[in-house]
Amino acid sequence: MDKGNSAAMSSSSPVRAMVGASIVASGITKVYGHGTNAALHALGPMGLNVKPGEFVSLIGPSGCGKSTTLLLVSGLESVTEGKIEFDGQILRKPISDVGIVFQDHLLLDFRTALKNVMLQQEIRGLDAAELRARADMLFDRLGIAGSEGRYPRQLSGGMRQRVSIARALVHDPSMLLMDEPFGALDAITRTQSRHDLEMLWMETQKTVLFITHSIEEAVGLSDRVLVMSKSPGMIVEEIKIDLPRPRPAHLGEYPEFAQYAERIYQIFAKLGVYKF
Amino acid sequence: MSTGIRTSRALEPVLWFAGLLLIWQILVRAFEVPIFVLPAPTDFLADLIEERHRLALHGLITTKLILYGFIAGALPGVVLGYLIAKFRLAEQILYPIVVFIQGLPKITLAPLMLVWFGFADTPKVILTGLITFFPVLVDSVAGFKSIDPRQYYLSKSVGASWWQTFRLFELPSAAPQIFSGLRITIVIAVTVVIVVEWLNSQNGLGYLVLRAMDGTNTPFLFAILFVASLIGVVLSFGVAFLERLLLPWRRI
Ligand SMILES: Nc1ncnc2c1ncn2[C@@H]1O[C@H](COP(=O)(O)OP(=O)(O)OP(=O)(O)O)[C@@H](O)[C@H]1O
Numbered sequence: 001m002d003k004g005n006s007a008a009m010s011s012s013s014p015v016r017a018m019v020g021a022s023i024v025a026s027g028i029t030k031v032y033g034h035g036t037n038a039a040l041h042a043l044g045p046m047g048l049n050v051k052p053g054e055f056v057s058l059i060g061p062s063g064c065g066k067s068t069t070l071l072l073v074s075g076l077e078s079v080t081e082g083k084i085e086f087d088g089q090i091l092r093k094p095i096s097d098v099g100i101v102f103q104d105h106l107l108l109d110f111r112t113a114l115k116n117v118m119l120q121q122e123i124r125g126l127d128a129a130e131l132r133a134r135a136d137m138l139f140d141r142l143g144i145a146g147s148e149g150r151y152p153r154q155l156s157g158g159m160r161q162r163v164s165i166a167r168a169l170v171h172d173p174s175m176l177l178m179d180e181p182f183g184a185l186d187a188i189t190r191t192q193s194r195h196d197l198e199m200l201w202m203e204t205q206k207t208v209l210f211i212t213h214s215i216e217e218a219v220g221l222s223d224r225v226l227v228m229s230k231s232p233g234m235i236v237e238e239i240k241i242d243l244p245r246p247r248p249a250h251l252g253e254y255p256e257f258a259q260y261a262e263r264i265y266q267i268f269a270k271l272g273v274y275k276f
Numbered sequence: 277m278s279t280g281i282r283t284s285r286a287l288e289p290v291l292w293f294a295g296l297l298l299i300w301q302i303l304v305r306a307f308e309v310p311i312f313v314l315p316a317p318t319d320f321l322a323d324l325i326e327e328r329h330r331l332a333l334h335g336l337i338t339t340k341l342i343l344y345g346f347i348a349g350a351l352p353g354v355v356l357g358y359l360i361a362k363f364r365l366a367e368q369i370l371y372p373i374v375v376f377i378q379g380l381p382k383i384t385l386a387p388l389m390l391v392w393f394g395f396a397d398t399p400k401v402i403l404t405g406l407i408t409f410f411p412v413l414v415d416s417v418a419g420f421k422s423i424d425p426r427q428y429y430l431s432k433s434v435g436a437s438w439w440q441t442f443r444l445f446e447l448p449s450a451a452p453q454i455f456s457g458l459r460i461t462i463v464i465a466v467t468v469v470i471v472v473e474w475l476n477s478q479n480g481l482g483y484l485v486l487r488a489m490d491g492t493n494t495p496f497l498f499a500i501l502f503v504a505s506l507i508g509v510v511l512s513f514g515v516a517f518l519e520r521l522l523l524p525w526r527r528i
């Protein structure tokens with residue numbers, strides 16, 4: 001894949017000498033709801049440590065608390081116990097220099113695809129022309145060019161997901177929190193997007209916390225893969241991925257890839273996630 | 277081709293209406309119904325044309341009051357609806373008052389309004405506002421409460437201020453439901469203004485109704501009713517048009 005083209009996904013404009021922030025969470029738990037009946041222990045106690053500029057994946061069974069972790073780390077939900085430090089500061093309010101891909105997209109029905117993406121510009125008061133150019137490039141890159149004027153209800157699930165990815169990237173944040181961002185994409189777009197994200201990350205030193213169900217994606221993208229246990233989840237294993245970058249579209253080319261994948265399968269088998 | 281279909285669609289109700297008038301005309305003439313009981317269409321259409329200046333003048337006065345009353349009721353309805361939906365405290369304080377006033381037959385407040393606010397337009401606008409306020413309030417509360425709470429994850433993560441959250445997230449989300457309140461309310465407002473004009477007025481369609489009754493001028497009464505319903509239809513279309521204009525995503 002040509003590097004010049006994918007470099008377009010990152011910003012050519014304001015050179016931000018900024019490295020992504022760090023996240024240090026210790027002993028965090030989340031209980032949703034109140035009262036003995038309504039309360040649901042969704043997560044933890046769990047520790048999490050993401051270094052500046054690092055690409056970390058969270059992988060784990062459905063319902064184990066991955067999305068909850070993202071909401072806690074972003075400051076959008078408050079922790080029930082424990083504390084989170086964001087760049088050394090105790091996290092008290094939602095972080096703002098961030099791009100989030102929510103699992104259920106959260107597009108606004110009443111805005112067109114382009115206006116959903118340009119929400120970032122409108123609210124943050126950024127340069128309209130510059131952000132518009134970036135939005136155009138992202139639409140093109142993500143294969144949704146031509147859908148700018150359409151409303152979310154007129155888009156397929158995969159298209160909505162791509163609009164929400166564009167919205168998370170358009171303002172060039174120094175931290176990316178992505179909750180199964182490629183889950184609804186077709187195989188080709190998925191591989192392309194994975195590569196684009198890797199290139200973007202390599203150029204910009206963003207900190208990325210990436211949630212996925214796909215072992216291939218986790219190994220294909222990450223510096224470290226954190227494997228979570230069943231609900232209420234905690235991190236049971238940390239796997240450093242020592243593969244050269246950029247990693248190829250077909251990871252099967254690496255014998256090491258199969259070994260990493262096998263290790264993760266083994267952990268899931270041990271946790272009882274798979275029952276054969 | 278499609279415009280042809282459109283025109284014939286729009287024409288359909290007009291033809292029905294014309295047919296109805298024709299039957300009405302034939303029946304009244306055939307049974308020789310006295311004109312003060314039920315005038316034939318030709319009778320009140322003649323009045324409509326003859327008195328068109330007076331009807332237009334008073335019709336506009338009434339329309340103005342309808343719009344003022346509508347706005348006076350709808351605007352606080354949306355604002356209070358937002359407060360009640362958003363803040364538990366506002367709900368606890370305001371809802372009992374709202375429920376109590378809602379139970380009150382508000383049209384009976386008319387004499388009191390006249391005592392308090394005199395004989396100008398103020399009491400009419402206030403009373404119309406009071407009556408239009410409630411449907412809008414109820415729909416606004418429902419509209420603002422129906423917002424998906426996850427939407428606030430998005431608004432907070434992009435760093436939206438209070439005002440941006442209201443303008444860019446909450447108001448557009450609640451707007452379809454608010455408009456369904458407004459559509460009902462505008463028609464109610466027409467009735468209310470005319471009834472209030474009966475109580476005290478030197479002008480407006482309600483005043484003309486009284487004049488027509490005094491002289492047992494039934495054809496003129498029908499002409500006034502025709503103008504009143506015309507105002508109702510035009511205002512309803514106005515609200516629907518505004519909705520289409522402001523909520524383009526509803527059309528898809
Ligand atoms: N807002 C909420 N209120 C109550 N319970 C919740 C809420 N959000 C999540 N939960 C519960 O918390 C647990 C963890 O949910 P979470 O969405 O974090 O899982 P997940 O790992 O992201 O799952 P998936 O892979 O299916 O997306 C689940 O049992 C879920 O039912």
Ligand SMILES: [Mg+2]
Pocket residue numbers: 066067068103179
């Ligand atoms: Mg999830």
